Amino acid sequence: MLTMRRDRHAAGVQHDIVRRRLFPLTVILAALFALPASVFSAIAQENEVPSAAKPSEPAKGAVAAPVSKDTMTIPVLLLKETRTKNQPISLLDLAPADDGIAGAKLAIADNNTTGQFVKQNFTLDVKEGAIDDLIKGAEAKVAEGVGFIVADLEPASLLKLADALKGKDALVINVGSADDSVREENCRANIIHIPPTRTMQADALGQYLVWKKWTNWFLVSGPQPEDKLFADAIKRTAKRFGAKIVDEREFKYEPGSRRSDGGFEQIQQQIPTFTQGAKEHDIVMVADEGQLFGDYIPYRTWSPRPVAGTAGLVASSWHPALELWGGTQFQNRFRRLNNRIMRSLDYDAWLAVRIVGEAATRKQTGSFKDLNAFIHSPEFEVAAFKGVKTTLRAWNGQLRQPLVVSTPKLLVSISPQQGFLHPTSELDTLGLDKPETKCKAYTQ
Amino acid sequence: MSRPRNFLTAALLTGAAFALCAPSAHAFTAYVTNEKDNTLSVIDGEKLEVVKTIKIGQRPRGIVTSKDGKWLIICTSDDNIVQVYDSTTFELVKTLPSGPDPELLILHPDGQTLYIANEDDNLVTIVDIVKGTVVSNVPVGVEPEGMGLSPDGKTLVNTSETTNMAHFIDTTTHKTFDNVLVDSRPRVAMFNKTGTQLWVSSEIGGTATVINPADRKIIGKVTFEIQGVAKEAIQPVGIRITNDGKKAFIALGPANRVAVVDTTTLKVEKYILVGQRVWQMYFSPDDKYLFTTNGASNDVTVIDVTNLKAIKSIKTGRYPWGVVVSPN
Numbered sequence: 093m094l095t096m097r098r099d100r101h102a103a104g105v106q107h108d109i110v111r112r113r114l115f116p117l118t119v120i121l122a123a124l125f126a127l128p129a130s131v132f133s134a135i136a137q138e139n140e141v142p143s144a145a146k147p148s149e150p151a152k153g154a155v156a157a158p159v160s161k162d163t164m165t166i167p168v169l170l171l172k173e174t175r176t177k178n179q180p181i182s183l184l185d186l187a188p189a190d191d192g193i194a195g196a197k198l199a200i201a202d203n204n205t206t207g208q209f210v211k212q213n214f215t216l217d218v219k220e221g222a223i224d225d226l227i228k229g230a231e232a233k234v235a236e237g238v239g240f241i242v243a244d245l246e247p248a249s250l251l252k253l254a255d256a257l258k259g260k261d262a263l264v265i266n267v268g269s270a271d272d273s274v275r276e277e278n279c280r281a282n283i284i285h286i287p288p289t290r291t292m293q294a295d296a297l298g299q300y301l302v303w304k305k306w307t308n309w310f311l312v313s314g315p316q317p318e319d320k321l322f323a324d325a326i327k328r329t330a331k332r333f334g335a336k337i338v339d340e341r342e343f344k345y346e347p348g349s350r351r352s353d354g355g356f357e358q359i360q361q362q363i364p365t366f367t368q369g370a371k372e373h374d375i376v377m378v379a380d381e382g383q384l385f386g387d388y389i390p391y392r393t394w395s396p397r398p399v400a401g402t403a404g405l406v407a408s409s410w411h412p413a414l415e416l417w418g419g420t421q422f423q424n425r426f427r428r429l430n431n432r433i434m435r436s437l438d439y440d441a442w443l444a445v446r447i448v449g450e451a452a453t454r455k456q457t458g459s460f461k462d463l464n465a466f467i468h469s470p471e472f473e474v475a476a477f478k479g480v481k482t483t484l485r486a487w488n489g490q491l492r493q494p495l496v497v498s499t500p501k502l503l504v505s506i507s508p509q510q511g512f513l514h515p516t517s518e519l520d521t522l523g524l525d526k527p528e529t530k531c532k533a534y535t536q
Numbered sequence: 537m538s539r540p541r542n543f544l545t546a547a548l549l550t551g552a553a554f555a556l557c558a559p560s561a562h563a564f565t566a567y568v569t570n571e572k573d574n575t576l577s578v579i580d581g582e583k584l585e586v587v588k589t590i591k592i593g594q595r596p597r598g599i600v601t602s603k604d605g606k607w608l609i610i611c612t613s614d615d616n617i618v619q620v621y622d623s624t625t626f627e628l629v630k631t632l633p634s635g636p637d638p639e640l641l642i643l644h645p646d647g648q649t650l651y652i653a654n655e656d657d658n659l660v661t662i663v664d665i666v667k668g669t670v671v672s673n674v675p676v677g678v679e680p681e682g683m684g685l686s687p688d689g690k691t692l693v694n695t696s697e698t699t700n701m702a703h704f705i706d707t708t709t710h711k712t713f714d715n716v717l718v719d720s721r722p723r724v725a726m727f728n729k730t731g732t733q734l735w736v737s738s739e740i741g742g743t744a745t746v747i748n749p750a751d752r753k754i755i756g757k758v759t760f761e762i763q764g765v766a767k768e769a770i771q772p773v774g775i776r777i778t779n780d781g782k783k784a785f786i787a788l789g790p791a792n793r794v795a796v797v798d799t800t801t802l803k804v805e806k807y808i809l810v811g812q813r814v815w816q817m818y819f820s821p822d823d824k825y826l827f828t829t830n831g832a833s834n835d836v837t838v839i840d841v842t843n844l845k846a847i848k849s850i851k852t853g854r855y856p857w858g859v860v861v862s863p864n
Contacts, residue, residue: 205658205678206699209715418697418721421637421656421679453700453717475698475720475740480768518766 163211164458166203168445169233170196170242172220173249173268178347180383184500187435192244192267193218194430195438196445201429203449212452216445223249227256234262239460242444244268244437247278254280261460263467265444267437271321272524275488279531284447284467284489286440288409290325292523296407296495296507297400298329299521303509306374307335310397312343312367312389313379322379322402333512339371345385363392370394377401404499410439411496411503417479443476443491450474479506485520488531492519564820565623566827566861567608568836569596570853576610576621577836577852579827581820581861584838584848590626593619598640599858602665603647608860609665611638611652618652618663623862633670635661640724640858642683642692644707651692653680660694662710672710676703684725684734686749693749695722695736702736702745704752714752718745724816726775726784733799735784737772744772744786746802756802758786758795765791774817776826778841785826785839787814794828794837796844806844810837821863829856 170193179186188194196216203214217238219229223245230241230253239261243250247269254264258280266274266285270293275285288296301307309330313323323340330337343366367376367389376393378401380386386403398404412433415423426434426442434442451463451472466472468489473481482493497505512521520526564581574596578588593612596619600609607629608621618632618641637656644651649671652661658678662671677699684693685707692705695718702725704714719741726735733755734747744758760770771789777799778784784797793807794814811830818827819841826839830849836856838848 202678202698206696206701209677209699209701209703209712210717418655418679422698424637424656425678450700473720473741475700481720481740481742518768 163207163213164452165213165215166240166448166452166458167215167217167233167238168196168200168240168242168448169230169238170216170218170244170441171226171230171253172218172244173223173226173246174221175246178382178384181385182383182387185383185387187437188432190430191435192437192441194426194432195434195440195442196242198426198429198438199442199445199449202425202442202446203452206449206453210453210456212458214445214449214452223252227253230262231256234260237261237460239263239464240265240445240448242267242441243283244441247271247274250274250283251278251280254283257282261464263460263464265447267440267444272325275490276524276530279488279533281533281536284484284491286409286444286491287436288407288493288495289490289523290322291328292490292495293407294322294325294329295332295522296497297405298326298333298335299507299509299512300405300407300497300505301375301400302333302335303511306398308338308372308374309335309377310367310370310373310375311337311340311377311379313340314343314345314382314385316380316382316384318381319379322381326377326379326401337377338373341366341370343380343385347384359388360392363388364394367392368394373397375400376404378403405497405504406499407495407497407507408436409443409493409495410434410436411498413498413502414477414496416503416506417477419477422477443474443482446476447474480519485526487526487529487534489534490523492517494519495522564861564863566818566820566836566859567599567601567623568827568829568852568856569599569610569858570855571595571597571831571857572855573853574612575853576608576626577856578626579836579850581825585850586852588626589853590621592621592628593617597857598638598653599860600641600643600650601860601862603643603645605862605864607665608862609641609643609650610858611641613637613639613655618650620665623864630668632663632665632668633661634663635659635670635673639681640683642685644685645687645689649707651683651685651694653683653694655679655681655697658696660692660705674703674705674710674712676705676712677701677715682723682725682736684727686727686734687729687731691749693725693727693734693736695725697721697723697739700738700741702734702747704749716745716747716752716754719743719757723773724775726777728777728781728799729779730781733777733781735775735777735786737775737786739771739773739789742767742770742772744775744784744797746799758784758797758802758804760786760788760791760795760804760807762788762791762793762807765793773815774828776817776819778819779823783841785817787817787828789813789815790832792830794826794839808839808844808846810839810846811835811849816858818859818861820861827859827861829859831855831857 200216245268264283272289313319376399378386380402390399476482508518508521566579568577576590577586580587594614598611616636618634620629635654638652639655641652650663660674677696679697682695694703702716703712719738721740723739724737736745746755770791774787776785786795795804796806812832814828816829828837835849840847
């Protein structure tokens with residue numbers, strides 16, 4: 093939970109790993125409050141890591157794989173777009189500077205542990221900056237033979253990158269956007285998508301709430317375009333699974349400074365009034381993707397009701413406390429390498445790079461064309477600490493996976509829920525399914 | 537319903553008869569580690585019930601006995617150590633160094649060398665159980681788990697869950713000499729008694745791979761299909777092969793079934809319904825019974841190996857994980 097933020101120059105790459113003993117989270121949090129920011133940047137800059145990710149950190153007795161001449165190198169490029177966005181209201185939600193990058197590094201380490209047995213070596217190159225610079229950088233790398241590009245970009249930037257690389261030996265692996273449109277009407281054949289879409293998230297939550305028989309939803313959405321899209325996904329889910337939006341309100345706010353001394357006094361008054369008089373509901377569904385007000389809702393509603401959506405109970409690809417299915421060792425490896433907890437973006441980026449590794453190990457080749465064809469084939473599957481294999485939807489390249497339904501500290505359930513049936517895969521009860529898809533690029 | 541009851545009556549009568557003239561060929565004990573309770577359930581082989589529950593270390597999982605049956609050697613994963621208990625007094629005899637998060641272990645036929653999979657460290661740790669010291673470490677793939685030893689003790693096979701390989705390790709040089717790629721998340725490696733087949737279960741891949749240990753070529757793959765059970769729920773974990781080498785039993789996790797596989801055709805002959813999330817298994821000394829640990833239903837199912845029927849479920853502690861049977 094280190095939450096350093098530094099300004100980054102366009103296309104400038106910095107790799108900072110805080111290489112200190114792993115403190116319990118509480119200590120780190122306490123330190124965060126107590127120490128001035130300057131101390132943290134000093135710690136962070138203590139150790140610069142070269143652009144290729146560190147190889148796996150073998151424990152005592154283990155031998156790191158020497159990269160011999162007959163070892164095949166499979167490079168992966170990670171692009172992270174610099175965004176200027178309002179900061180989430182909770183200090184706990186501030187993204188660490190290496191959000192996502194840290195997960196990709198772990199996957200490179202995991203791939204290389206396997207690679208030592210099959211003479212494959214995986215490298216990671218990270219570029220951060222504005223989209224136009226990133227595209228230029230990516231084009232140059234693709235010309236050099238880098239085929240796999242993990243993209244943490246805004247939806248429009250993602251499409252721009254994919255179009256720039258169209259027809260070239262490059263696969264874009266989206267980890268930065270949950271947008272349904274880039275998988276549907278705006279889908280591109282050279283993108284695969286790891287993060288769950290908004291409709292997948294809403295369905296995962298909706299299935300659980302329907303199982304719980306909390307089917308009367310009071311929808312509160314923010315004014316941002318993303319919030320509208322999330323609210324639309326919630327409405328679609330309600331219709332699909334027999335829940336009802338009994339009331340709907342927009343929460344208008346003027347995003348100001350993230351914090352000021354005090355502030356809670358006004359919020360404490362504001363939220364009960366805002367939720368007053370809503371039609372009888374079982375739960376408040378919040379659509380606030382930027383996390384700019386959603387966390388003000390729980391415990392402040394007019395009626396005592398639980399909260400779900402983007403605050404309270406949420407659906408996501410990962411949870412920092414998930415320990416099912418061998419997750420403990422995975423979480424431990426991540427913490428040892430990065431000295432912080434694993435976030436969903438880290439998990440998505442880990443999986444993106446693991447997909448490349450899994451394909452390369454299975455096919456015993458570094459050939460982009462062969463690996464890309466295998467990744468898109470129905471035989472391709474990858475284990476991802478989800479209890480079942482994860483695969484790609486053939487009609488739009490979206491990763492098919494169970495989702496974690498959780499509160500901030502712990503898992504509540506895993507969706508799909510029992511009883512939500514599907515003729516081919518129950519995982520396809522989450523999100524837009526094949527008969528509904530508007531994606532044509534994959535089938536043309 | 538009548539058959540199990542008849543069987544139980546028979547078992548009880550037999551039990552009573554043997555009790556009068558113990559020890560007998562049928563006297564044996566099954567030991568089950570309960571992952572959530574930090575306990576060991578002791579199951580009497582005649583009564584087929586838990587006769588004792590012993591408090592042991594934290595998150596006990598893999599369990600083996602010493603060659604003479606006097607010691608129970610248990611991975612207590614959250615203690616990052618292997619504990620050794622006396623199988624008669626259930627007193628802690630000693631602890632063995634294991635490396636972090638030990639999960640499964642296997643004892644060499646020499647009775648002294650123990651191999652431990654360290655899930656959190658990409659290592660197999662080799663320990664001398666008499667001296668209580670680490671002999672060596674062997675680096676393997678990500679998340680080592682399954683451990684199999686060839687009957688001659690010359691080859692150790694470790695499976696790594698995220699690397700998806702069976703690593704063949706020479707037990708003299710402690711070096712890997714071959715790595716065979718199998719389907720996703722290999723959990724258990726098991727040689728048949730003649731050493732002509734190595735079976736590896738793939739939990740996420742949903743298959744079992746049979747490998748010829750002589751040339752490390754894949755002989756074939758066992759696939760599973762159960763009507764009314766989602767493909768994703770078929771997750772092979774535990775494997776046991778009968779002494780005569782004819783049948784392999786494979787625990788299918790959340791499919792709540794044990795598959796009985798013909799080792800020649802590699803086809804499933806039967807699925808036996810057991811408790812929930814069945815993982816590890818062990819035969820009674822005469823191959824008459826197979827004990828399965830059912831993590832999610834907190835019980836052990838006893839399978840009649842001759843008739844291929846589940847005959848009893850025995851309530852254990854919470855999340856039973858490992859099981860071993862001692863002839864004593």
